[in-house]
Amino acid sequence: MKKAVVLISGGLDSATTAAIAKSEGYDIYALSFDYGQRHRRELDSARLVAKSVGAKDHLVISFDMRKIGGSALTADIDVPLDRDTGEMSEGIPVTYVPARNTIFLAFALSYAETIGAQDIFIGVNQIDYSGYPDCRAEFIDAFEKTANLATKAGVEGTSRFRIRTPLIKLTKADTIRRGLELGVDYSLTWSCYSGGELACGRCDSCKLRLAGFAEAGAGDPLKYEISG
């Protein structure tokens, strides 16, 4: 069996990405991060998602991005609520965490090289808002080049690392449709940024998720504090 490292945050996108990797016949090695995120509850979902795709192993790497800060997810900056999805496309939001995906992919690369995996799956998406610079294809391509220069396996030619981004050009609704086809149980996932017990329904992440389910003509199995 071929191996893949799959970054699993516990959100809708990474759950769908993991299901796609599984459908392609990979043995899945899940990787998650406890980085001081406000919505740390997503890690419970990450564990359930990893289990649901039969991950061979699931590493959770802990480090404290709050020491660095600079984001509404890792510092005392408010998460914006009640923006409409139009407003979300204006500029890079305060929930951007400086260089987060570079850090995540760097750990994934280390893990992949150690276990002998060539493929690293990440559920980034450059359509339907986000505005995060490290969710764009240009960044992913540059990281992939770097990965093959950074590593023993890359330099010796025993591996050729690939960063796989199956969702990068899908709308949220298309992602949900694809996931439902593959039998993803979205009740296991967690998208809310606010850090409460129930999903808030008001942060950008909740609103985008709810709009995606609505457009896909499907019901979101999560419970929300307020209806979206």
Place this chain on the structure above:
Amino acid sequence: MKKAVVLISGGLDSATTAAIAKSEGYDIYALSFDYGQRHRRELDSARLVAKSVGAKDHLVISFDMRKIGGSALTADIDVPLDRDTGEMSEGIPVTYVPARNTIFLAFALSYAETIGAQDIFIGVNQIDYSGYPDCRAEFIDAFEKTANLATKAGVEGTSRFRIRTPLIKLTKADTIRRGLELGVDYSLTWSCYSGGELACGRCDSCKLRLAGFAEAGAGDPLKYEISG
């Protein structure tokens, strides 16, 4: 004052790099990692080195690379002893830690973006052994490109990140000469991989350091278990 993030391991190279950054007039923001390294004692040296260059702040980010393993520095693999410096140039040694500098630079990038620094200093060196793929200029150049695509500051053009590698083409002896000119106190530094109380004098890192001091015609102020 312009700001620089300087990666400080506590070793000879990073101490010299920090002194060079200081000599160029930067305010220094030091960054070190407690990553499960066998030679964790280097962190005590990192603190002393950061203080000696008057660092404005010193972050120590902790994470456990032993969960990933794959290296003599982070797994139960023996550190090679008593190799001569000729043997060291043969292939990539077992002390290579998969993707370590990619991880380190990714955190440095996050820190730099958050504090508004453009320059990141790292004491990598591609001459005089090492054999580590992530100490080569090709890797550094690729990472720098990635950094400017990964970040809000890079994409919005408010910053242009530079990865500064003042030692990359120096021999160990040249590095020591440069450091001595700048007044680096090498008694504060720590290079040994073995993890003992005194430097072993027998691992690759000790042997290279001792050969460098000998070639520079200077005495190494560190005490060794055995004379090199």
